Amino acid sequence: MQTARNKAWSFTWAIPALALLGAFVYLPLVQNFGFSMVEWDIYSGSQEFIGLENYRKLVDDPIFWSALGNNLLYSVISVVFQVFGALVLAALIESIRSDRWRRALRAIYFVPSAISLTVAGLLFYFIYEPNLGLINFLLDVIGLEGWAQPWLGQESTAMLGIIAMSQWQGFGYSTLLFAVAIQRIPSELHEAASIDGVGPGRRFFMVTMPLVREMTGLMMIVTISGAFQVFNEVMVMTSGGPNNSTQVLVTWLYRSGFVSNDFGYAAAIAMVIFLVTLVIGLVQLWITHKRKVEW
Amino acid sequence: MHTRTRLTAAAFVATSALLLAGCTGGGSGEPVDVTAEPEYSGTLSILSKFAGDPLEPYFEDLAAEYTKKHPDVKFDLIQETDQSIKDKTKTLTASGALPDIYFSWTGDWAENFVGGGLAADLSKVIGPDTEWGKTFGEASLDAFKYDGKYYGVPLYNNGKFMGYNKAIFDEVGIPVPTTFQEMIDSCSPIRNAGYEPIAFGNKDGWPGLHYLQQLFAYNVPADVLKADFVPGTATLDHPGYEKSLKEFKTLVDQCTKSGDGTNGVLYTTAQEAFSAEKAAMYYQEVLEFDTVTAEGNAITADEFGVFKLPVPSDPAGDPDAIEGAPEGYLVNAKSPRAALAVDFMKFVTSKENAAVLASPPYGQPSTVIGAVTNENSSAAVYEGISQVNEASQIVIWLDTVTVPDVAAAWLAGGEAIIGGSSTPEKVLESVRTASDSAR
Numbered sequence: 001m002q003t004a005r006n007k008a009w010s011f012t013w014a015i016p017a018l019a020l021l022g023a024f025v026y027l028p029l030v031q032n033f034g035f036s037m038v039e040w041d042i043y044s045g046s047q048e049f050i051g052l053e054n055y056r057k058l059v060d061d062p063i064f065w066s067a068l069g070n071n072l073l074y075s076v077i078s079v080v081f082q083v084f085g086a087l088v089l090a091a092l093i094e095s096i097r098s099d100r101w102r103r104a105l106r107a108i109y110f111v112p113s114a115i116s117l118t119v120a121g122l123l124f125y126f127i128y129e130p131n132l133g134l135i136n137f138l139l140d141v142i143g144l145e146g147w148a149q150p151w152l153g154q155e156s157t158a159m160l161g162i163i164a165m166s167q168w169q170g171f172g173y174s175t176l177l178f179a180v181a182i183q184r185i186p187s188e189l190h191e192a193a194s195i196d197g198v199g200p201g202r203r204f205f206m207v208t209m210p211l212v213r214e215m216t217g218l219m220m221i222v223t224i225s226g227a228f229q230v231f232n233e234v235m236v237m238t239s240g241g242p243n244n245s246t247q248v249l250v251t252w253l254y255r256s257g258f259v260s261n262d263f264g265y266a267a268a269i270a271m272v273i274f275l276v277t278l279v280i281g282l283v284q285l286w287i288t289h290k291r292k293v294e295w
Numbered sequence: 296m297h298t299r300t301r302l303t304a305a306a307f308v309a310t311s312a313l314l315l316a317g318c319t320g321g322g323s324g325e326p327v328d329v330t331a332e333p334e335y336s337g338t339l340s341i342l343s344k345f346a347g348d349p350l351e352p353y354f355e356d357l358a359a360e361y362t363k364k365h366p367d368v369k370f371d372l373i374q375e376t377d378q379s380i381k382d383k384t385k386t387l388t389a390s391g392a393l394p395d396i397y398f399s400w401t402g403d404w405a406e407n408f409v410g411g412g413l414a415a416d417l418s419k420v421i422g423p424d425t426e427w428g429k430t431f432g433e434a435s436l437d438a439f440k441y442d443g444k445y446y447g448v449p450l451y452n453n454g455k456f457m458g459y460n461k462a463i464f465d466e467v468g469i470p471v472p473t474t475f476q477e478m479i480d481s482c483s484p485i486r487n488a489g490y491e492p493i494a495f496g497n498k499d500g501w502p503g504l505h506y507l508q509q510l511f512a513y514n515v516p517a518d519v520l521k522a523d524f525v526p527g528t529a530t531l532d533h534p535g536y537e538k539s540l541k542e543f544k545t546l547v548d549q550c551t552k553s554g555d556g557t558n559g560v561l562y563t564t565a566q567e568a569f570s571a572e573k574a575a576m577y578y579q580e581v582l583e584f585d586t587v588t589a590e591g592n593a594i595t596a597d598e599f600g601v602f603k604l605p606v607p608s609d610p611a612g613d614p615d616a617i618e619g620a621p622e623g624y625l626v627n628a629k630s631p632r633a634a635l636a637v638d639f640m641k642f643v644t645s646k647e648n649a650a651v652l653a654s655p656p657y658g659q660p661s662t663v664i665g666a667v668t669n670e671n672s673s674a675a676v677y678e679g680i681s682q683v684n685e686a687s688q689i690v691i692w693l694d695t696v697t698v699p700d701v702a703a704a705w706l707a708g709g710e711a712i713i714g715g716s717s718t719p720e721k722v723l724e725s726v727r728t729a730s731d732s733a734r
Contacts, residue, residue, distance in 0.1 A: 042389045043411025129564070130556040150556020153498075155716050158559075241500055242558035242710035243717070258385050260699045261407070 029274070035267035042261055054268035064269070067247040070159055074166070074248065075227040081167040082174040083219045089171075090178035091208050095200065106179060113173040117166075121236030124165040128152045128237075152238050155245035162237050162246060166230070174219055181215035182208060217288030224284075225277040249273050327633035329626065330419050336367035337632055339639060340394035342384065344622070346374040349589065349656035357643055368635065378499065388413065395630040396640065401438040401620045402524075402696035405447060414446045414625040415633050421445050427641055432684070435621045435662035438691075447623040448640045451652060451659040454581050454619030454683035455505050456601040458675070460594055463490055463575040471600070475542060475607035482550035485575045493550040494574035496560035501694050503557075503709035504702075505618060506546065506578060508693040509604045510539035512616040517688060520612065524697045526733040531726055535611045540712055540719035542607050547713050550576075555715045570594055578604065580619070581679040585658025588673070601675050603682065615687035620695075621662050704729035 036054050038047045058064050089109070096102045112120065127134045128151035136148040151161045185208065193203050209216075231250040234240060240247040240255060247255070249269060257266030343354050351374055358370040373394065375383045380398055387393050393413060399405045408414040421428045422445050423436055431449060439447025457478075459471065467488045472478035482492035497503045511520055514535030522528040552574075553560050569577035570592040579587065588596040606614040626636045642648065649666035652659045653676070660667045660680035667680050683689065694702045708722030717725075 041411065042385065043407045043413060045411070128559065130553045130559050132564070150553055150559040153553065153556035153559025154714050155711075239499060241498075241707070242714050243707045255703070258382050259703060261385070263389065 032267050032270055032274075035264060036271050038264045040263045042263060050264070054265045057265060058268055058272065063244050063247055063252060064249075066244065067249050067252040070246065070248045071228050071230070073159065074163055074230055075224045077163050077167065078170070078223045078227045079220060082170050082223050083216060086171055086174035086219070087178045087209070087212065087216065088204075090175045090182055091204050093175070094179055094182045106176060109172040109175045111172065112169050113171075113176075115169065117169060117232040118236055120165060120169045121162075121233040124161070124168075125152065125237050128161055153242060155242055158238050158242060158246045162233055165237070166233055169233075170223075170226075174223070177219065178212060178215060181212040185211045214288060217284055221281050221284050224280050228273055228277050228280075327415050327626075327628060327630060329415050329417055329633050329637045331634040333635040333638040334632075335365040335635065337635070338369045338371050339396070339632055339635055340371040340373070341624075342373045342375065342380070342387065342394045342397040343624075344375055344377060344380045344398040346376045346379070349586065350659075353652060353657055354643075357648060361639060361642055368639075393627050393629075395627050395632050395636045396624050397627065398622070399439075399447060399625045400622055400692065400695040401447070402691040403698055404695040405439055405625065406441055408625055409441045409446050413628055415628040415630070416444050416446060417448070417626060417637070418445045420637055421448060427644075430644065430646070430664060431662050432664060434684075434689070435623075438621045438689075439623060439625075447625055448644060449621035449623040449662040450644065451582070451623075452619070452621045452662050452680055452683055453660070454617045454679060454686075454689070455509060455578060455604070456581065456679050456682075457493075457576050457604055458569065458579050458584065458587060459576045459600050459602065460569070460572060460574075460598055461600050462598045463488070463572065464600075467575070471602050472605050475605045478605045479545060479549055490572075491552040491568060491574035492576060493546065494565035494568040494577045495547065495551040495553070495557050496562045496565035497557045497710065497713060498559060498561045500558075500706040500710055501692075502562050502565075502578070503543070503713060504693040504705055506543050506604070507539060507705065507709055508690055508696075509616075509618040510542055510607065511536065511612070511693075512618060512688075512690040513606050513610040513612045513614055514539045514542075515612045517613050517616070520690070523730075524701075526698055526701065526730045529701075529727075529730045531723060531730060533611070536723055537719045538607070540708075540722060543709075544712050544719075555713060557713050558710050581660055581676060581683070582658065584675040584679060585655045585673055588675070589656060596673055596675070599675055601679055613687055616690050617683055617686040617688075618690045618692065619683055620689060620691040623662075698733045700729045700733045701726060 037049060037051055039050050039053075040047050093102055093105045093109075096105070115123070126132070130136060130148070130150035130153055133151070135151065136145075139145055139148045149157055152158045189207050189211070190203060193207055198206065229250060230248050231254070234246055234248055234251050235254075238246040240251045250273065253266045253269040253273070256262045256269060341354065341358075345351055345354050354372055354374065358372055362368055362370065371394070373383070375398075384393075384397060387397075388408075388411075399408060399414075405414070419425070421431075421436065423429070423433050428436060428445070432452075435449035435452060436445055436447075438449060439445060463485065464471065467481075467484050467490075469481045469484060472481055485492040495502065515523070515533045516535075519530075519533050519535075523531050523533075547557055548554050551557055552568075565574070565577060566579070566583065566587060568574040569579075570587045570589075572593040577587070584599070584601070588594055588599045603617060624640060626633050626640070630636055644661075644663055646663055646666060649661035649663035650668075650671050651657070653661045653667045654671045655673055658673060658676050660672065660676055660683075667677060669677055672680075690696075693705055697705075704726045708717065708725055711717035712719065712722060
């Protein structure tokens with residue numbers, strides 16, 4: 001009886017947090033789903049229920065699909081660089097015997113992550129600038145002026161230019177997290193593998209990778225869901241242009257709502273983003289949980 | 296992590312949801328009485344497009360002066376730039392938090408607020424027959440006229456002109472071009488002399504639309520053009536559109552430094568190139584004239600000249616049209632301080648304050664009759680605004696005259712033409728599709 005009362009009492013402490021979570025996370029989610037089924041004129045305030053029409057419109061919208069494709073490209077490249085690339089780099093840095101060098105390299109790789117995305121976007125906008133930018137200047141200096149491009153000004157290179165900046169900005173953060181995970185691996189495991197004659201490459205695959213699996217899973221979730229929520233860097237560098245070639249889901253949501261005044265359609269895009277990131281998160285958590293390694 | 300992912304995504308969705316949840320039912324309630332005697336107390340909120348140098352102090356000074364006259368009136372001044380005010384206005388509209396007085400372009404932009412019941416009918420105080428209305432040019436008042444009623448306080452007039460550097464033209468030995476082809480032909484000798492012929496940055500898309508709209512006015516008959524701005528009557532099949540798109544592409548390819556990469560250059564970068572005397576020409580608004588020749592810039596007011604974008608051969612439209620529009624302020628139809636808002640705007644547009652606005656460093660050609668003179672305005676501003684006043688018609692900016700979806704299609708099309716990824720035919724097809732969908 002006493003235990004049950006204690007349990008009930010302890011639950012009351014969670015009520016404020018649950019109320020806040022409900023009011024600011026779950027209620028707006030439900031509301032947003034409702035908004036995605038109306039045609040909403042922000043000027044008159046009028047709302048007309050149109051069912052799933054906004055979702056049908058999504059299917060027929062070529063820019064929506066192109067934006068989704070850009071998000072997928074963003075995800076794939078981010079996973080390659082910010083998950084697997086960062087893991088390899090972290091392993092290399094942690095294998096360095098000199099403490100001083102190890103610390104210095106960690107700091108060097110981490111510095112870009114300390115810069116805000118908006119600032120980094122602006123910085124790279126000017127690096128890519130066709131007339132005054134650093135890249136075209138350097139290409140000119142080394143005699144490769146023929147390779148100079150209007151990097152963000154043409155459809156073929158603009159999206160890749162934004163993704164490259166994003167990798168530069170996020171790489172150090174992932175590397176640092178992997179370095180922490182690698183440091184947690186008992187040194188005896190690496191020493192035992194060395195005594196058995198296992199080389200550094202195989203040690204990476206046989207010891208390091210399995211033992212940082214949870215961190216890898218976590219980084220995959222963060223990276224992929226982050227890639228579907230990209231906004232700042234695109235707005236700063238290209239605003240979704242030229243000719244909508246760098247639209248991603250969130251910029252298309254923004255444009256639909258704030259430029260085309262179609263807030264119902266924007267809400268439908270928001271639901272798609274939510275569902276995509278939720279499904280990816282659940283699948284990855286399930287995989288990571290199934291393969292949990294303990295030592 | 297599960298929670299974090301869901302929270303992140305949910306927070307994103309929540310932002311849009313909360314924004315929309317704040318909407319108020321526009322158009323309802325009793326209309327405000329703008330003719331009432333103002334009560335000189337409370338805080339008057341204003342959303343202006345005067346952020347940054349050199350414009351920012353203008354409204355700040357006026358607010359301070361007004362408070363001196365009426366100590367119980369305070370101001371909540373939100374100042375935005377040309378780019379940021381679009382988002383700010385829509386955010387405030389969607390959340391039902393429009394200020395008492397807010398900036399507006401003419402055309403479809405203002406019509407949305409009028410249609411939504413968010414702009415007070417000012418006919419009784421600013422109509423052409425009223426005391427206040429008689430201080431403005433009638434064309435300026437008409438720019439904010441919808442269904443026979445007057446909704447806006449036009450603050451300054453505007454038009455687009457090709458600014459040119461007289462010293463560079465003299466050095467290269469070329470005259471001011473009188474036809475579009477002469478302007479294109481002048482680009483090669485200017486380039487050979489080491490200058491960028493026309494500075495142009497189209498990162499934001501709308502600078503390209505300004506060229507296109509002026510060319511459309513020249514190449515498409517006025518009545519056809521007007522009908523094509525409205526999705527319900529648009530056909531967008533006049534050959535003048537295709538001709539204009541081709542002429543625009545020629546200008547970009549032959550006269551700009553970045554050519555098909557111009558979409559990667561900022562408008563302000565282009566302006567700086569012109570101000571630094573690295574470029575011979577730069578297509579700009581009257582509002583910018585005093586900025587490019589401001590103290591500290593290489594180009595001086597004496598070296599700065601303006602001419603209308605030259606007319607192409609065989610124009611099917613109106614060769615005397617000029618692209619531009621007055622810009623002004625609307626009074627919130629739901630404001631409990633509407634009468635005070637009107638009183639403040641009368642103060643802003645008094646002849647004395649209008650003259651200050653027209654003078655350097657502001658250089659905003661006031662719509663108040665007699666405010667822009669040879670004495671108080673720079674020569675270029677005076678010439679530009681005189682030409683605007685004498686034009687056979689003023690054609691409103693393409694991105695504000697038509698509905699957003701059609702404007703967006705023109706914007707993407709302009710960028711595609713510059714980058715060479717689309718043809719004029721395909722661009723027109725996409726604009727027609729957008730226009731048909733908007734019906």
